[in-house]
Amino acid sequence: MNYTDLSNWQPSGGLILEKNALKAVIENKNTLIIAGPGAGKTELLAQKACYLLETNTCPYPKKILAISFKRDAAENLAERVERRSGKEISKRFVSKTYDSFAKQLLDNFLYGLPEKYRPDADYMIAIQNRQQNDIRQAFNLAGAVSILELSNTEYNNLLNERLIEQRLPLNEENQSGLIVKKAWDILLRGQTPDFSPALSFQMISRLAEYLIRSNPLIQKALTQTYSHVFLDEFQDTTDIQYDLLRACFHKSSSIITAVGDNKQRIMLWARAKKDVFEAFKENFSAREQRLIMNHRSAPRLVEIQKLVYSYLNDEEHDVKTSKKWGETDGLSELWLFPDAEREAEVVAEKINSFLVAENLKPRDICILVKQLPDTYGKMIINSLKEYGITARNEAVYQDFLKEDIVKLILNIASCALDKEDTESWIYLLDILKIMRGYNSSRDFEKLNLLIRETKEFLKDIYRSFQDINSKAMLTAVIWKVINFLNMSYIKGFYPQYKQGHFLDELINKLIDFIWNEYNLSNEWITSIENLKGVNSIPIMTIHKSKGLEYDTVIFIGLEDGAFWNYIKQREEDTCSFFVALSRAKRRIVFTFSQDRKVSSSRYTMQKRESIKSFYEILSRSKVVKEIDFVKDSK
DNA sequence: CCCTTTAAGCTTTTT
DNA sequence: GCTTAAAGGG
Numbered sequence: 001m002n003y004t005d006l007s008n009w010q011p012s013g014g015l016i017l018e019k020n021a022l023k024a025v026i027e028n029k030n031t032l033i034i035a036g037p038g039a040g041k042t043e044l045l046a047q048k049a050c051y052l053l054e055t056n057t058c059p060y061p062k063k064i065l066a067i068s069f070k071r072d073a074a075e076n077l078a079e080r081v082e083r084r085s086g087k088e089i090s091k092r093f094v095s096k097t098y099d100s101f102a103k104q105l106l107d108n109f110l111y112g113l114p115e116k117y118r119p120d121a122d123y124m125i126a127i128q129n130r131q132q133n134d135i136r137q138a139f140n141l142a143g144a145v146s147i148l149e150l151s152n153t154e155y156n157n158l159l160n161e162r163l164i165e166q167r168l169p170l171n172e173e174n175q176s177g178l179i180v181k182k183a184w185d186i187l188l189r190g191q192t193p194d195f196s197p198a199l200s201f202q203m204i205s206r207l208a209e210y211l212i213r214s215n216p217l218i219q220k221a222l223t224q225t226y227s228h229v230f231l232d233e234f235q236d237t238t239d240i241q242y243d244l245l246r247a248c249f250h251k252s253s254s255i256i257t258a259v260g261d262n263k264q265r266i267m268l269w270a271r272a273k274k275d276v277f278e279a280f281k282e283n284f285s286a287r288e289q290r291l292i293m294n295h296r297s298a299p300r301l302v303e304i305q306k307l308v309y310s311y312l313n314d315e316e317h318d319v320k321t322s323k324k325w326g327e328t329d330g331l332s333e334l335w336l337f338p339d340a341e342r343e344a345e346v347v348a349e350k351i352n353s354f355l356v357a358e359n360l361k362p363r364d365i366c367i368l369v370k371q372l373p374d375t376y377g378k379m380i381i382n383s384l385k386e387y388g389i390t391a392r393n394e395a396v397y398q399d400f401l402k403e404d405i406v407k408l409i410l411n412i413a414s415c416a417l418d419k420e421d422t423e424s425w426i427y428l429l430d431i432l433k434i435m436r437g438y439n440s441s442r443d444f445e446k447l448n449l450l451i452r453e454t455k456e457f458l459k460d461i462y463r464s465f466q467d468i469n470s471k472a473m474l475t476a477v478i479w480k481v482i483n484f485l486n487m488s489y490i491k492g493f494y495p496q497y498k499q500g501h502f503l504d505e506l507i508n509k510l511i512d513f514i515w516n517e518y519n520l521s522n523e524w525i526t527s528i529e530n531l532k533g534v535n536s537i538p539i540m541t542i543h544k545s546k547g548l549e550y551d552t553v554i555f556i557g558l559e560d561g562a563f564w565n566y567i568k569q570r571e572e573d574t575c576s577f578f579v580a581l582s583r584a585k586r587r588i589v590f591t592f593s594q595d596r597k598v599s600s601s602r603y604t605m606q607k608r609e610s611i612k613s614f615y616e617i618l619s620r621s622k623v624v625k626e627i628d629f630v631k632d633s634k
Numbered sequence: 635c636c637c638t639t640t641a642a643g644c645t646t647t648t649t
Numbered sequence: 650g651c652t653t654a655a656a657g658g659g
Binding site: 069070071097098099100102103104107125151152153200201202204236266267269270370371372399494495496497498499541542543544564565572576 | 641642643644645646647648649
Binding site for chain 3: 372375560561564565567604
């Protein structure tokens with residue numbers, strides 16, 4: 001392997017990194033990179049990975065470990081590095097989620113745990129929903145008595161909290177501590193006859209952390225394997241995750257680069273550690289580095305974004321916009337409506353003109369809500385239908401579409417229906433190869449046979465699709481695909497499908513969705529495309545939109561009613577407002593409706609009293625155009 | 635059976 | 650804070 005000389009290294013893709021970003025790429029110390037929206041945090045990590053690998057600063061055979069929260073973020077990062085540095089070199093870039101990192105540690109070194117905390121090797125992931133709550137049940141079996149003053153949810157939360165609030169081992173000095181330990185025992189090893197071992201991801205992280213702490217050799221191996229560690233979306237790190245990181249890499253030679261944004265901290269309610277930046281700087285002697293570019297948003301929108309900083313008591317930091325924008329680029333509007341019907345009418349009409357007159361694609365636009373996309377989006381979806389435009393609650397599809405089995409089956413369908421789709425063909429063949437354990441260089445014969453068989457099979461599927469005239473027939477075709485893949489190969493390759501009925505449910509849902517789309521379009525390729533969402537406008541919550549960007553963002557319902565929790569979480573909701581605002585590249589629209597029919601029967605008067613600071617920000621910016629849409633002006 | 639009262643959910647991910 | 654679904658009372 002030829003490595004690039006340190007001084008000759010250039011960011012790939014013809015990109016020019018801002019001064020601080022280049023510094024952060026090259027500097028080989030623990031670093032906390034704080035950067036606002038659109039600064040290219042993920043891109044910086046990808047560039048840094050390429051730098052470390054290409055210049056051998058991460059010396060062969062050592063690796064880089066990148067940890068993200070979500071699977072698609074982890075995959076996205078890995079994909080960027082592979083695209084730039086090539087398959088060979090990027091083998092030393094390991095990108096995974098916190099949970100897979102923790103679970104892998106636990107599963108690989110189960111016997112490194114003291115016997116008292118060693119789970120059964122066949123433990124399941126604990127289920128916690130209405131029908132079944134493994135943790136509650138374990139506590140019941142352990143003899144815990146529920147507390148009358150607490151509601152069900154509060155009590156469940158309390159039990160979960162007691163399980164994972166501290167690092168292991170537990171303090172067993174008092175009576176309640178003993179019950180917690182008993183519950184742990186039951187969850188770790190089960191209780192005959194009817195409770196099987198089950199662990200939550202939080203418990204898995206706690207166990208992994210304890211494992212590392214009690215086995216210095218494993219910790220050493222870990223830090224020797226990974227010379228560099230990347231942490232994405234660092235502001236969302238929970239205390240449990242932070243403890244694990246600390247156990248793994250504190251006082252080690254591994255160099256950590258964390259990137260995050262304190263103004264996008266909207267996960268505190270889900271246990272994010274509030275002082276994680278300060279803790280990291282102190283515990284790891286990390287240097288703070290700020291990026292000042294906003295490559296995403298137009299100058300006018302950045303003006304508004306800057307005003308949010310002062311509301312968050314954040315020091316003034318300079319933000320520079322990209323040169324691709326003109327000084328006065330960026331549109332922001334506040335639309336006022338008498339009621340939600342009028343709102344739906346106007347929003348649909350405007351979206352239609354964005355698509356027609358401005359030539360935007362459906363995926364250039366995003367409809368954002370604080371919560372309850374179905375409730376807030378329902379009327380707009382219906383109004384858009386009159387223009388032949390589809391909008392959909394993206395949450396229903398987002399998680400579903402990134403499931404491995406769904407991706408695989410949809411790829412096969414695309415391959416079978418559209419012979420030009422080489423991308424799907426490469427993806428499919430790659431997976432089949434790995435699933436069957438074939439080696440590209442060794443199993444030449446087998447591979448050829450596999451290619452022939454698969455091509456034959458795809459032709460068959462193509463013909464089958466043409467004959468389908470009922471849902472039962474579609475179901476039969478999908479099962480033909482699954483049988484070709486082989487159920488036991490699937491479960492072996494994707495262990496997450498081993499448990500319960502998850503896989504069956506996904507397959508049934510997939511059949512429902514495809515059949516539904518087919519009834520609308522009567523064309524198979526279009527149905528698959530529409531299911532993937534290419535032709536529909538996404539409606540989603542602010543939380544789901546994190547990390548995404550759109551030309552035009554329409555936020556529905558800048559109203560007290562949507563921010564009902566504002567009194568309890570002022571700062572966090574202001575961050576939410578900021579996240580919504582900063583998704584937009586060129587245009588942001590906020591709507592307010594005097595009356596909103598949230599329920600099926602009643603209107604509710606909307607106020608903007610408690611969130612008036614949001615309106616102050618908008619009006620202080622002096623760039624927001626206020627438009628009052630009175631009833632029935634058409 | 636109907637009306638009133640009460641509880642729970644609402645913003646998340648992960649094998 | 651507001652909706653929905655259930656449980657409870659007459």
